[in-house]
Amino acid sequence: MDVNEELRETENSGKIVLGSNETLDATRSGESKLTILSTTCPAQVEKDIRKCSVKEKVPLYYYPGGAEELGLALGKPFLVSAMAIVDTGDSNIQELGDVLNEDQLE
Structure with missing residues (x-):
């Protein structure tokens, strides 16, 4: 799966939320179907x-x-x-995510 291609498809046909605070809100509310973090995401935000x-x-x-x-x-x-991916649209991007459990928290 080409992640960048799926991201573009999601943006074109679905709904995304950008920004640390907005992503946190969408994840906290359960509205996010998949949350994506870059490697340079600030540690506290992550x-x-x-x-x-x-x-x-x-x-x-x-x-x-x-x-x-x-x-x-x-x-x-x-x-x-x-x-945060709120609506995946026509993409298969949701296949990328892993559901974490509490023992994976630091």
Whole structure:
């Protein structure tokens, strides 16, 4: 599966939420179907999102690139360190996520 292609398809046909606070809110509420974090996501943001992900059983995926690469993959001219997929649209992106359990929290 080409992650970047699935991200673009999700953005075109589904609904995404960008930004640390918005992603945290979507994950906390269970609205997110998949939460994605870049490798350069700030540690505290990652920790907070991971906790919500476990509590709400929202799958979490670590994008293999930094915020710049994730932003470019989405066709955005800015950094994206965290995002939530609210509606997958016609994509298969949800297959990427793993549901974490409490023993995986640090």
